[in-house]
Amino acid sequence: MDDLFREVVHRPKVLPISRVVKETPTTKTFYVDCPDISSKVRPGQFVMLWVIGTDEVPMSVSKADKNGELGLTVAKVGDATARLHELGEGDQIGVRGPYGNWFDLSGNRLLMVGGGYGVAPLAFGAEVALSEGKKVTVILGAKTSDELLFRSRLEKLDVELKISTEDGSAGVKGLATEVLEDVLERTKFDCILACGPELMLKKTFDFSEEYKIPLQVSLERMMKCSVGLCGSCCIGPYRVCLDGPIFSSDKLRKIKDEFGIFTRDASGRKIGL
Ligand SMILES: Cc1cc2nc3c(=O)[nH]c(=O)nc-3n(C[C@H](O)[C@H](O)[C@H](O)COP(=O)(O)OP(=O)(O)OC[C@H]3O[C@@H](n4cnc5c(N)ncnc54)[C@H](O)[C@@H]3O)c2cc1C
Numbered sequence: 001m002d003d004l005f006r007e008v009v010h011r012p013k014v015l016p017i018s019r020v021v022k023e024t025p026t027t028k029t030f031y032v033d034c035p036d037i038s039s040k041v042r043p044g045q046f047v048m049l050w051v052i053g054t055d056e057v058p059m060s061v062s063k064a065d066k067n068g069e070l071g072l073t074v075a076k077v078g079d080a081t082a083r084l085h086e087l088g089e090g091d092q093i094g095v096r097g098p099y100g101n102w103f104d105l106s107g108n109r110l111l112m113v114g115g116g117y118g119v120a121p122l123a124f125g126a127e128v129a130l131s132e133g134k135k136v137t138v139i140l141g142a143k144t145s146d147e148l149l150f151r152s153r154l155e156k157l158d159v160e161l162k163i164s165t166e167d168g169s170a171g172v173k174g175l176a177t178e179v180l181e182d183v184l185e186r187t188k189f190d191c192i193l194a195c196g197p198e199l200m201l202k203k204t205f206d207f208s209e210e211y212k213i214p215l216q217v218s219l220e221r222m223m224k225c226s227v228g229l230c231g232s233c234c235i236g237p238y239r240v241c242l243d244g245p246i247f248s249s250d251k252l253r254k255i256k257d258e259f260g261i262f263t264r265d266a267s268g269r270k271i272g273l
């Protein structure tokens with residue numbers, strides 16, 4: 001990891017947005033040409049996205065093409081993401097990275113569980129896993145059918161796709177984890193990879209322990225520096241920016257009294273999930 005860390009772009013590269021794609025009513029993908037990052041980033045890693053004049057926030061990479069294009073898929077939730085959603089082609093943003101560890105795609109049969117914008121790194125991971133000849137099942141969950149992120153991108157891939165929506169407007173009515181138990185009953189997987197709301201991740205962890213399948217989840221904590229200095233992203237003995245964001249079952253067992261229970265705000269105060 002040390003050599004890789006030295007190769008990271010640590011100063012924000014200020015680049016024009018090359019295109020913007022509206023994915024759902026609340027989510028857009030912003031593309032920039034950034035071969036320095038797109039050539040080395042792996043599924044699960046993130047960049048720090050500088051919305052100039054507003055804030056710098058962590059974002060998973062959802063697409064990285066050999067031609068240098070880098071895609072970041074962003075849900076509009078607060079100040080920085082709302083300002084970003086106002087930007088268009090030619091407007092400038094900053095990116096630095098890639099940071100953190102990545103999904104281990106070893107094993108032949110992978111199950112991916114994505115809720116909301118958590119599908120962003122998993123869609124990238126599914127494409128890489130398929131290119132390596134793996135079999136991939138994806139459980140895609142959202143509140144409503146129009147919020148199913150990357151549904152058509154996944155439908156074009158050779159994956160087994162299971163859909164759930166909380167209002168029942170597409171697929172199974174309920175949470176992604178309700179589909180999960182049914183899928184685990186019928187098929188044996190080498191690994192589960194999950195990204196989404198932390199309560200979904202905790203439930204997925206509980207199932208993975210019950211069915212004895214190795215799990216990797218992508219965790220979110222408040223990030224300021226992203227290089228291990230500020231401590232804002234701590235969970236138990238780990239810094240999510242350096243030791244994560246991907247946490248495997250053995251590490252999740254060590255943070256059982258925090259994972260799925262509370263997070264921290266920008267001042268470090270505990271917030272229940
Ligand atoms: C490793 C990682 C990968 C992520 N990938 C994606 C992604 O692919 N797509 C996506 O839409 N979102 C992603 N996020 C979440 C994204 O960083 C927050 O939604 C964003 O920071 C919100 O900023 P805001 O100013 O719009 O909202 P605010 O109103 O400032 O905050 C809204 C909520 O966003 C979270 N947040 C705010 N600032 C930060 C910060 N500096 N670090 C971490 N969380 C913060 C907090 O939970 C906060 O309550 C990721 C977060 C992490 C840690």
Ligand code: FES
Nearest residue numbers: 226228230231241
């Ligand atoms: S964000 Fe500063 S230590 Fe992780």
